[in-house]
Amino acid sequence: MNKAGAEADAEGLKGGDLVRRHRLSTRVWHWVNAVTVIVMLMSGLMIFNAHPRLYWGEYGANADPAWLEIGGTRAGQGMLRIGGLTIETTGVLGVWTDGEGVVRRRAFPGWATIPSKYNLADARIWHLAFAWVLALGLLLYLLWSLVNGHVRRDLHITRGEWRPSRIWHDLKEHAGLRFPTGSAALRYNILQKLAYAGVIFVLLPVMILTGLAMSPGMNASWPLLTEIWGGRQSARSIHFIAAFGLVAFAVVHILMVVLAGPINEIRSMVTGWYRLPKERAG
Amino acid sequence: MSDRNKSLSRLREGPSLASRASGMGEAQLITRRRLLGAGVLGAGGLVLSGCDRLNESPGLRSLLESAEGLHMRSQRLITGRDALAREFSEGDMSPTFRANGNREVADNAYRQHLAQGFTQWSLTVGGLVSRPLALPLAMLMAMSQREQITRHDCVEGWSAIGKWQGPQLSRVLDLAGLRPQARYIVFHCADRFGTTPYYESIDLVDALHPQTILAWRMNGQPLPEAHGAPLRLRVERQLGYKHAKYVMRIEARATLAGLYGGKGGYWEDSNAYQWYAGI
Numbered sequence: 001m002n003k004a005g006a007e008a009d010a011e012g013l014k015g016g017d018l019v020r021r022h023r024l025s026t027r028v029w030h031w032v033n034a035v036t037v038i039v040m041l042m043s044g045l046m047i048f049n050a051h052p053r054l055y056w057g058e059y060g061a062n063a064d065p066a067w068l069e070i071g072g073t074r075a076g077q078g079m080l081r082i083g084g085l086t087i088e089t090t091g092v093l094g095v096w097t098d099g100e101g102v103v104r105r106r107a108f109p110g111w112a113t114i115p116s117k118y119n120l121a122d123a124r125i126w127h128l129a130f131a132w133v134l135a136l137g138l139l140l141y142l143l144w145s146l147v148n149g150h151v152r153r154d155l156h157i158t159r160g161e162w163r164p165s166r167i168w169h170d171l172k173e174h175a176g177l178r179f180p181t182g183s184a185a186l187r188y189n190i191l192q193k194l195a196y197a198g199v200i201f202v203l204l205p206v207m208i209l210t211g212l213a214m215s216p217g218m219n220a221s222w223p224l225l226t227e228i229w230g231g232r233q234s235a236r237s238i239h240f241i242a243a244f245g246l247v248a249f250a251v252v253h254i255l256m257v258v259l260a261g262p263i264n265e266i267r268s269m270v271t272g273w274y275r276l277p278k279e280r281a282g
Numbered sequence: 283m284s285d286r287n288k289s290l291s292r293l294r295e296g297p298s299l300a301s302r303a304s305g306m307g308e309a310q311l312i313t314r315r316r317l318l319g320a321g322v323l324g325a326g327g328l329v330l331s332g333c334d335r336l337n338e339s340p341g342l343r344s345l346l347e348s349a350e351g352l353h354m355r356s357q358r359l360i361t362g363r364d365a366l367a368r369e370f371s372e373g374d375m376s377p378t379f380r381a382n383g384n385r386e387v388a389d390n391a392y393r394q395h396l397a398q399g400f401t402q403w404s405l406t407v408g409g410l411v412s413r414p415l416a417l418p419l420a421m422l423m424a425m426s427q428r429e430q431i432t433r434h435d436c437v438e439g440w441s442a443i444g445k446w447q448g449p450q451l452s453r454v455l456d457l458a459g460l461r462p463q464a465r466y467i468v469f470h471c472a473d474r475f476g477t478t479p480y481y482e483s484i485d486l487v488d489a490l491h492p493q494t495i496l497a498w499r500m501n502g503q504p505l506p507e508a509h510g511a512p513l514r515l516r517v518e519r520q521l522g523y524k525h526a527k528y529v530m531r532i533e534a535r536a537t538l539a540g541l542y543g544g545k546g547g548y549w550e551d552s553n554a555y556q557w558y559a560g561i
Binding site for chain 2: 039047053059061062063064115116117121122125128129132214215216218219220221222223232233236
């Protein structure tokens with residue numbers, strides 16, 4: 001049986017049936033990408049620690065106004081400032097205690113960074129090597145998903161699905177944790193499609209393009225790559241915002257996997273086989 | 283049953299469905315769930331210390347570090363060797379240009395030259411050149427000049443836009459006559475980190491690039507000490523640490539082997555920063 005995704009729909013499958021759900025290309029990319037995104041995020045947080053301030057425009061350094069800043073006060077409190085809003089973050093951001101009990105005054109804590117100790121050179125080595133895996137992986141996956149019809153069959157949002165009443169209905173079902181059952185569970189609903197397409201077509205490409213936009217070498221090659229974001233420091237800010245967009249996606253994604261039945265869901269992304277949820281009684 | 287309870291009961295259904303599939307009972311499920319929880323926590327810890335351990339692994343490091351060559355070759359492939367870094371107008375300049383790295387030089391001879399406005403100082407050009415030179419600052423100032431307003435990108439993440447002026451490095455190298463074996467240009471500097479003097483190097487692609495200049499003027503003023511007086515390298519398509527300040531001596535070399543740690547620069551040798559800093 002090598003039917004995948006919505007194709008299996010028509011065959012009268014019911015809750016409890018074991019079906020082939022995810023293609024090999026999707027499964028391989030999913031796990032490679034999961035590891036890559038974690039490495040990129042953690043090494044990226046370490047790089048941010050080297051200059052924990054964000055700006056808009058082309059330039060920005062300590063004397064220029066930052067829209068976001070993570071730091072510590074003289075009194076030893078950790079602070080996150082976004083625009084005019086200051087939040088005390090002692091213990092987590094700005095001022096925290098490392099594994100050896102030493103109080104550190106860095107933006108992101110050691111448990112969130114690669115390496116766990118401050119080391120910009122090493123973080124860059126990780127970040128810039130895995131950037132290739134991220135970019136080439138996404139490119140190959142996108143091309144392959146266009147060729148094999150994954151995008152058209154499973155991610156394409158039909159006109160009907162854009163109807164506000166339909167979106168509202170799906171929102172209510174999700175909020176009430178009433179997930180689709182039986183063969184309906186094989187198809188992505190509008191919220192899933194928006195989330196997955198948002199990651200694949202928006203967030204990940206934005207991460208890659210804003211990352212490239214910060215490179216002075218690329219800047220000489222393709223100045224537009226930096227200018228479309230409004231300058232290098234804007235690109236750096238958007239890089240950071242999109243990274244936290246990915247974090248938000250990952251949190252919701254993992255939460256949904258746990259709520260929908262983690263063993264079945266994880267098995268389907270490892271082996272491809274997925275057991276359709278039973279229809280609800282009444 | 284309220285809606286909330288219904289959803290909770292469904293919540294419980296989720297995993298039990300899967301456990302039935304694998305023939306497990308309720309009691310085992312709880313154990314498995316606990317195990318899973320402990321496993322996740324344990325894995326988190328392992329990942330953390332694991333990353334640090336991987337970071338020390340020579341094999342993985344050299345694999346990750348090999349991306350540097352990929353960056354340089356791919357950027358040069360798409361950039362073209364002579365593509366110019368973007369130049370800005372005066373209105374785009376940073377109100378304050380942050381000084382970084384060493385901002386003062388302790389060396390006695392340097393301090394004396396600084397006090398004399400570098401009138402008695404000259405730049406030494408040597409190594410694999412046909413005509414070793416000692417170029418007084420006045421001569422560097424009298425050569426044909428290039429002025430450029432460019433963005434300085436620090437490896438830490440900040441940027442500043444400033445105006446730089448000085449002779450192109452290629453003109454200075456022409457005066458000295460590069461020997462055919464020369465592949466790298468090394469900049470020996472007056473500032474020190476501890477006992478080690480600062481040094482940096484670039485290859486001929488960047489050394490002969492039109493925007494690569496030896497700047498003695500910044501934002502319309504003689505270069506201040508904090509920014510590298512009397513002379514600072516500008517190599518606009520790379521990050522800030524390549525822009526050596528307090529340049530005293532230029533050396534043409536066939537290889538970087540034998541230059542301090544052999545990786546071509548102070549930060550490269552001391553901290554594993556990459557020699558190619560175009561990214």
